[in-house]
Amino acid sequence: QGLLPSSPPPGDLQEEGKNAINSPMSPALADVHPEDTQLEENEERTMIDPTSKEDPKFKELVKVLLDWINDVLVEERIIVKQLEEDLYDGQVLQKLLEKLAGCKLNVAEVTQSEIGQKQKLQTVLEAVHDLLRPRGWALRWSVDSIHGKNLVAILHLLVSLAMHFRAPIRLPEHVTVQVVVVRKREGLLHSKRDAFDTLFDHAPDKLSVVKKSLITFVNKHLNKLNLEVTELETQFADGVYLVLLMGLLEDYFVPLHNFYLTPESFDQKVHNVSFAFELMLDGGLKKPKARPEDVVNLDLKSTLRVLYNLFTKYKNME
Numbered sequence: 606q607g608l609l610p611s612s613p614p615p616g617d618l619q620e621e622g623k624n625a626i627n628s629p630m631s632p633a634l635a636d637v638h639p640e641d642t643q644l645e646e647n648e649e650r651t652m653i654d655p656t657s658k659e660d661p662k663f664k665e666l667v668k669v670l671l672d673w674i675n676d677v678l679v680e681e682r683i684i685v686k687q688l689e690e691d692l693y694d695g696q697v698l699q700k701l702l703e704k705l706a707g708c709k710l711n712v713a714e715v716t717q718s719e720i721g722q723k724q725k726l727q728t729v730l731e732a733v734h735d736l737l738r739p740r741g742w743a744l745r746w747s748v749d750s751i752h753g754k755n756l757v758a759i760l761h762l763l764v765s766l767a768m769h770f771r772a773p774i775r776l777p778e779h780v781t782v783q784v785v786v787v788r789k790r791e792g793l794l795h796s797k798r799d800a801f802d803t804l805f806d807h808a809p810d811k812l813s814v815v816k817k818s819l820i821t822f823v824n825k826h827l828n829k830l831n832l833e834v835t836e837l838e839t840q841f842a843d844g845v846y847l848v849l850l851m852g853l854l855e856d857y858f859v860p861l862h863n864f865y866l867t868p869e870s871f872d873q874k875v876h877n878v879s880f881a882f883e884l885m886l887d888g889g890l891k892k893p894k895a896r897p898e899d900v901v902n903l904d905l906k907s908t909l910r911v912l913y914n915l916f917t918k919y920k921n922m923e
Contacts, residue, residue: 646789653756654783662777670763673774677704688763689754695725698751698762702729705770706736723748733762737769743812743905757784819912822920826853837912838905843868844877844897847911851884854919859884874901882911890914 657663667688674685674697681700685691692698699710710732712725726748734744742765750758767774788795816837823834823846830849834840841847845866852859864880865873878897886892893914895907 646792649786649788650753651750651755651757651784651786654785657782660780660782662780663782665777666760666764666780669774669776670760670767673767673772674701674763677701688759689756692759693752693754694722695729695751698729699725701766702732705766706732708732719752723752726752730762733766737765740769741813757782815909815913819909819916822916823850823912826850829853837908838903841908841912842901842903843874844879844881844901847881847900848877848884850915851881851888854915854922855884855888871901885914888918890918 671685671688675683678685678697678700681704683697683700685697694716695712696715699712703709710728712728713721716722716725730746730748730751737744744765745761746755746758751762764776766772767776819837820834827834827846827850830853832846832849834846844864845868848859848864864877868874868877875897878900882893882897891914893911895904895910899907900911
């Protein structure tokens, strides 16, 4: 899971994308720490594989970012020793952003409660998003992942800030980490390595290239119905465009009684996406690895996987 951008030649992209999406996800029981056994049933937690933490490039990245934060905050008399332990509550992130951007955020000073901390994080991250939005980078973090001390998310955030503010530091190139996703099912911990993250290697630039080619592809067909997609994450989530797209690609009219044209509920959206998956199977495609629920829940990776399968089969079709 790369943390630094470098742009690949366009030809490699499709190969990399394909390899990334097709490489198998192997479920295995991981060496997990005792605190991770406190997961709720079906809850997921992402963590860095312990061996990755020992990687010299990874250690260098963490050290460079720590030193940079401490340099910026030297007058605040704040010393950060551990990224995930010291940044999760939003306090240090607030000071860091205020110092870098030369602004003052309207947030409560010290908050002990989880709700207060998350509200503060929300305010800080919204300010970050406003700054980064013009760059079109993929934002690989959220209030929950930072508050949950997810080091991968915290690193993505810091690297993006360092690059945006042109921090006077040298970030090591091509840092990749193995990420383990641990999930509790029927009381047991299962883990899988997330293969798709190789596509986000040297993110965020490459991801935006993949998105652009997928948007161009789907619009080439949806435009025939005077429909237009600008946001892959959200506009396929209710399944309507997916169903219509399959009809266009396979050249048939999908009877309206087979799906909900204006789905209201979660179940209706899941019905639509599942129906689109059936149409894909009928069209000779393999069953998508993603679950319909993930697409409805705006999971970007799942949506990209589904669209990428269509792209590889139908990309030369007029």
